[in-house]
Amino acid sequence: MTQPNYDRTRGLALLTMMERIRAFERQAELAATRDQLVLGAIHLSIGQEACAAGIIAALRRDDLLLSTHRGHGHTLAKGADPTAMMEELLGRAGGCCGGKGGSMHIADFGVGMLGANGVVSANIPIGAGAAHGIKLLGDDRIVVDIFGDGAINRGPFLEGLNWAAVFGLPVLFVCEDNEWSATTRTSDMTAGEGAAARAKSFGIRTEVVDGNDVEAVADIARDLVAAIRRDRQPAFLHARTFRQGGHTYFDPATYRAKEEAAARIASDDPIARQREILLGAGVAEADLDRIASDAWAEMEAALAAAAAAPFPEDGSVFADVQDIGSPELEAY
């Protein structure tokens, strides 16, 4: 039962982005497990695609985004090229960071994606600072600053939110709450009512959303982004979702009952839910399947291209360290 004025075009676009993210993640997983082409840790966002797709749909291309170790989906949604992303995961020269960052530091400044971060919570005040820079420069961009539920227990959460509110900065903080902090249930280590209650204590406008309902995420994100762009004040979104897999691709998640995840996947998968909505709105199943298969083909091609791509030149390890002072000292 969809609303009468349901926007099918948007609904399909949101599904498409989620399918692309999931396909990217599955291909990344294959690259790691089947192909053994990824040495470092990768953190997949399977089950959390609605946050990336819904929130970033509300942004302009020149708006800015910061993310975490689990940042593939956000980066793709912001407009990064999946082949360059996959090359980055495989440590290739054509990777969006030249193969130097890998999964945990994926970034594409060309589309406003200012980087994933390997240090939990660190991007929160950095994102506030990007918004501070925008304020000083006087333009009308905004920043979206995404982090996990575990990140609200580190100091930068407090310092970053306080900063944004004190200086009146155009930043949307998003807590993408997948219930887990690596192998620990976040609720066991979090006092009080969590992200939203803490955000409110800074006097910041705060909303909570079903983060697996991509339409709801897109709606609230649109409102918040519009308000931020207009009022130049921060806002906070607590999006509740669920991490379907392990913490890293090689984590079998034996610490939680298999049934728990299975039940959540069966009842609350954001892609399945959006497919239902679109079917209800009269979209043909075949069209939906085609979106999935196109996404799969796209990401399969991205992986194939990345696997065939060259590694960086050895000497590039000395590039982009700094301008002043040579990183390479012959003496050693």
Add this chain to the structure above:
Amino acid sequence: MTQPNYDRTRGLALLTMMERIRAFERQAELAATRDQLVLGAIHLSIGQEACAAGIIAALRRDDLLLSTHRGHGHTLAKGADPTAMMEELLGRAGGCCGGKGGSMHIADFGVGMLGANGVVSANIPIGAGAAHGIKLLGDDRIVVDIFGDGAINRGPFLEGLNWAAVFGLPVLFVCEDNEWSATTRTSDMTAGEGAAARAKSFGIRTEVVDGNDVEAVADIARDLVAAIRRDRQPAFLHARTFRQGGHTYFDPATYRAKEEAAARIASDDPIARQREILLGAGVAEADLDRIASDAWAEMEAALAAAAAAPFPEDGSVFADVQDIGSPELEAY
């Protein structure tokens, strides 16, 4: 107009402690300005004596206390010897830290005072940790952890409060809010409703008190300390007070209108207020004056003794660095 069952003995004890603290601070100031015997910075708690006196009156001697750079009053209230404290300010061998810490690191473990701290906010999670230790050891002591209003903008505030609540630790956090962060009005740099609102967001029992009403502070502290000792859960007290002087003894506080401080001192001095209460309860003015003059004489003697005391032995600079590995290397 005092209540019929007003406890005069307690009222006098609270006044006495406040007078002793003020006299100590004034003598410390003289030591610095008149006598030029204090080289380092000292931060006086003049005007804030009710917090120290009222809160610490609720503690047992074996309870623990942590404080900040503005910690003389707390240390004295916990039972430290004023001569040893004054010697510490003057860097003498008999100082409570052997002359090695000075004003900002004043400590007397013998009376449960685990140290002032030169890093704003740092004592918050350390105090939670002391309570964590008590929990592991299984005894019934509690910890009081005092910090300023400026400290709520650093990460350790969040991390320490979350920690105490998650682990269920017997600690009373006290934000002694004197409205100033050095030369900056704290309200200008603090988002939202401040200390109490933030504390509540961790699900911690939180009370607000007129921190210049020593009886009110003592009452609420007694309740909170009893609850903590019984329930082994943290609590939070936001005590509103006012810094009558500059940030350090050499800060003339030219950044605020002289009238502002003068008006507050005239209308809201904790010692004057407590004298009014005691006069209302029928205590003779001469008795109150004697408390003040005794305190003054005590602290004058403390300063005189400290000024005559010897400096530490030079070699003591190598003591208490660590057991393993000599701090003194002849080679250099």
Add this chain to the structure above:
Amino acid sequence: MGVMTYGGAALEALRQAMAADPTVWCVGEDLGRGGVFGQYKGLREEFGPDRVSDAPISEAAIMAAAFGAAMVGTRPVVEMRFADFALCATDELINQIAKARFMFGGQSRAPMVIRKPMGMWRSSAAQHSQSLESWYAHIPGLVVAVPSTAQDNFSMMKAAIEADDPVVYLEHKNIWANEGEVDQAAPYQWGTARVRLKGGDVTIVSWSDCANRAEQAGRTLAAEGIGAEVIDLRSLWPWDRTAVIESAARTGRLLVAHESVAVGGFGAEVVATVVQEADLKARPRRIGAPRALIPYAPNLEDQLRVTADMIADAARELCA
């Protein structure tokens, strides 16, 4: 005696210490499930959740709270997960823990073991690969342990837990699975090096995993007739100045090798100390990483690695 892994040896030492002393406890993220590298496996089952405590993702609070608990008489073992994340708790370690005993005039102690797994490990990139042992060696109040073998990770962990000083305990992430004989009764004395190989031609000083590569280089050199004395410092504060100076004075040639950045690395301290105390036949050499950041791509990562071959080459040059 018995064979243990490097990781397993420290686990066993910790287990024994916890069994013997009820004030020893561990705290860090995910410890209840054994820790990210299995360093705490089985301890929660044996000692319960209070003594093998999970923690919020709050490195600063983990460090500070453990310190507070140490001040009241417990003996915490603190897990920082990756040495890099320990930087989130720098004020706590440097301004608080290292200084407390001194600045409070001896009134407090901080008997803590602060575990910071360090070093390069399979494309972990710039934020998960650092080796900053020279930082800690520079800080008064801290003991710095850099074990390289299963034996030492047993004996040094035991000694670290027994110590009344804060010990920065740097295990290398790349060698958890390395196996070795462990004599649980073997004594360990802080600041004593282990001579991995004896030799009369050149002194090679190293520590942490690089000491394993130095030993390998030494064996290669021995086969060529070059006698390398390979010294594994094991701890950087205190460090075995006597053994190193004596050996370098005897061989007349000194090479120091470490994985961390050469500029400002502890290798400089070793060289500077030796040349102040002994005359050498050849100019001393250091090998360390260039002053570059640690990249993700495996081939780039290899550009920064100090290998056994590099050590052997430098030693050959020194002896030529």
Add this chain to the structure above:
Amino acid sequence: MGVMTYGGAALEALRQAMAADPTVWCVGEDLGRGGVFGQYKGLREEFGPDRVSDAPISEAAIMAAAFGAAMVGTRPVVEMRFADFALCATDELINQIAKARFMFGGQSRAPMVIRKPMGMWRSSAAQHSQSLESWYAHIPGLVVAVPSTAQDNFSMMKAAIEADDPVVYLEHKNIWANEGEVDQAAPYQWGTARVRLKGGDVTIVSWSDCANRAEQAGRTLAAEGIGAEVIDLRSLWPWDRTAVIESAARTGRLLVAHESVAVGGFGAEVVATVVQEADLKARPRRIGAPRALIPYAPNLEDQLRVTADMIADAARELCA
């Protein structure tokens, strides 16, 4: 030309840079009232509160927010108040700012000046006195400035603001009021030392306030007929290896003096580099603080001070 104080020179350089480039701004606690040491005096009046921004007591956020603002094209000057408090922002400086450009493959820059007043100053005790310049010299991605004179605090501040790299800018708290002639047009090139005195008998290398003491020692020695070449490094990364090696090779004697702890100090790097490149007539010497914590009592504080007399004595011994 004109006489300026050490503190005033940096203030004037900053003022000129702010007047010339609207993207330059400052942020830190209490800056609106001029900063704790008056380093920002008058700037708020001239440039307004957005460009001379107060901050909450949140060193981590000051560092991180300035970094975020740098990534989008502004040029922040970050005030940490005391170098010790900067440790509250270590992850931000080391894991984020120093690494961002590299780990993002050159996509970002962090043109920042990070001011950390350091050093011993009138009984400031253990948490307000540290000198950790060797830490920063060890970190790829960072430039490290240690100016010692009004002239250099002018020219180097100017260069630091113009640099596209993050510059850790370490002013010494004890010499804000020192006066000196400043030629505002004098060029400054990173990694070039200043020869404070020329001499042929011994090379004395130093930096920060200790360079002033080294110069004083050099003058005393000159009066005794000992020619000390006193080299003030001015920056530790990059540092002027060429000047130091050339001088030490010429005099054959090397002494390095710094206020910070000798063990693991940058003096070790200087000595180790020189002995790798040059043959000396005498064993090189380092002077630095013992590996002890900084106390409050003035007489104890003096026990850790490196003085001109100590430098002169060591030089005499070297030349004996």
